[in-house]
Amino acid sequence: xxxxxxxxxxxxxxxxxxxxxLWVRECFRNCRISQMKAKxxxxxxxxxxxxxxxxxxxxxxxESINVLASIKPVHSIVSAxxxxxxxxxxxxxxxxxxxxxxxxxxxxxxxxDADLIxxxxxxxxxxxxxxxxxxxxxxxxxILSTAEDLILKPFRKRxxxxxxxxxxxxxxxxxxxxxxxxxxxxxKEHHNxxxxxxxxxxxxxxxxxxxxxxxxxxxxxxxxxxxNLIMETLVQADPDNAAAYIANANEFSxxxxxxxxxxxxxxxxxxxxxxxxxxxxxxxxEDRFNLxxxxxxxxxxxxxxxxxxxxxxxxxxxxxxxxxxxxxxxFNKRLVNVITEGLTSAKVSVIDPLGSKVENGPNLYFELxxxxxxxxxxxxxxxxS
Numbered sequence: 001x002x003x004x005x006x007x008x009x010x011x012x013x014x015x016x017x018x019x020x021x022l023w024v025r026e027c028f029r030n031c032r033i034s035q036m037k038a039k040x041x042x043x044x045x046x047x048x049x050x051x052x053x054x055x056x057x058x059x060x061x062x063e064s065i066n067v068l069a070s071i072k073p074v075h076s077i078v079s080a081x082x083x084x085x086x087x088x089x090x091x092x093x094x095x096x097x098x099x100x101x102x103x104x105x106x107x108x109x110x111x112x113d114a115d116l117i118x119x120x121x122x123x124x125x126x127x128x129x130x131x132x133x134x135x136x137x138x139x140x141x142x143i144l145s146t147a148e149d150l151i152l153k154p155f156r157k158r159x160x161x162x163x164x165x166x167x168x169x170x171x172x173x174x175x176x177x178x179x180x181x182x183x184x185x186x187x188k189e190h191h192n193x194x195x196x197x198x199x200x201x202x203x204x205x206x207x208x209x210x211x212x213x214x215x216x217x218x219x220x221x222x223x224x225x226x227x228n229l230i231m232e233t234l235v236q237a238d239p240d241n242a243a244a245y246i247a248n249a250n251e252f253s254x255x256x257x258x259x260x261x262x263x264x265x266x267x268x269x270x271x272x273x274x275x276x277x278x279x280x281x282x283x284x285x286e287d288r289f290n291l292x293x294x295x296x297x298x299x300x301x302x303x304x305x306x307x308x309x310x311x312x313x314x315x316x317x318x319x320x321x322x323x324x325x326x327x328x329x330x331f332n333k334r335l336v337n338v339i340t341e342g343l344t345s346a347k348v349s350v351i352d353p354l355g356s357k358v359e360n361g362p363n364l365y366f367e368l369x370x371x372x373x374x375x376x377x378x379x380x381x382x383x384x385s
Contacts, residue, residue, distance in 0.1 A: 065238050068114040070125045071098050072355050073217040074144065074226070076364035078118055080252045081230045083362050085241045089114075091128065095356045097330040101127040111136040116237060118230060121145040124214035140237070145214060147229035150222050152212045153287070156280055156296075218353060219284035220256045220263075220369055227252045259366060263289060263373050273380045275324035276317060276339065278331060281353050285372055294322050297335050314339045317346070324379040326351040349379035
């Protein structure tokens with residue numbers, strides 16, 4: 001009886017402290033208290049929550065909570081926050097792309113059994129949006145693109161990013177955009193005016209994120225924002241293990257803070273060198289580490305580029321001596337080979353934004369970022385532009 005009462009008291013204390021910690025985090029964002037005071041208070045509460053967990057016994061996983069992650073980078077961050085408590089399941093594995101993924105019966109069962117599902121956004125994991133709505137309707141779906149303090153960037157609407165190209169090429173891109181707009185308008189002319197905005201961009205279900213590039217995990221600062229949302233969700237779903245989730249999220253943040261300057265130092269020698277990517281997925285990483293892409297073969301792999309664009313991109317590469325082209329393991333390299341054919345100094349490197357060959361787990365996200373840096377260095381270190 002005494003042990004039971006002690007456990008109940010300890011659980012109550014942990015719950016109060018956890019709520020206090022979340023309040024301090026909210027004040028850190030919105031209240032008029034110094035960041036230093038907020039951080040000290042938050043760390044003090046973490047210590048007390050952790051100690052209260054030791055009083056009542058070892059950390060234990062809530063077996064009734066089934067956690068599911070959409071893609072490998074998300075799975076890694078969730079794994080880091082859940083470290084020592086449990087392991088999430090993963091839907092999209094290996095080289096599979098979230099743009100073209102085909103659901104298997106085993107994946108359907110994972111979705112059906114899930115209590116929490118973490119995804120980037122319905123526009124990113126487009127192949128999962130329908131199944132999650134139908135099969136996973138009982139799960140809480142957490143959209144990580146809505147995380148507080150997340151940096152969101154709009155899509156680059158043109159596939160030639162840098163001002164290397166001439167007015168004729170610019171006109172071609174505008175012509176392509178107008179054709180696409182006219183096709184969409186013809187399909188939707190029977191809709192009411194309230195749907196007119198759909199002709200000009202994608203609605204992500206949260207208007208402020210409309211037409212945003214959803215490769216958000218490629219900025220490590222966004223990784224921290226996502227980890228914090230994951231932590232807060234898990235704390236609410238499984239308060240018994242709040243101390244572990246909070247401590248793990250803080251450890252993840254500290255590791256990212258150490259990694260960023262390390263990558264900055266590695267990549268600083270690439271300043272001013274340009275490259276071509278298979279599809280426009282890397283602007284978060286580019287902007288964080290001062291890299292310069294000249295263009296992309298595709299804006300979206302679901303909408304292949306035309307022959308003229310490929311020809312223009314090849315001309316740009318030849319004219320300006322762009323010798324680095326980055327392919328991806330998820331997609332066919334045929335168009336990459338078309339661009340580099342005959343360019344004797346061209347180098348093709350395979351860059352992997354999903355960490356498809358990295359072992360799943362809490363370390364994958366860090367290895368993914370380091371692998372990206374190493375690939376850019378490999379491809380660009382011998383180039384002159």
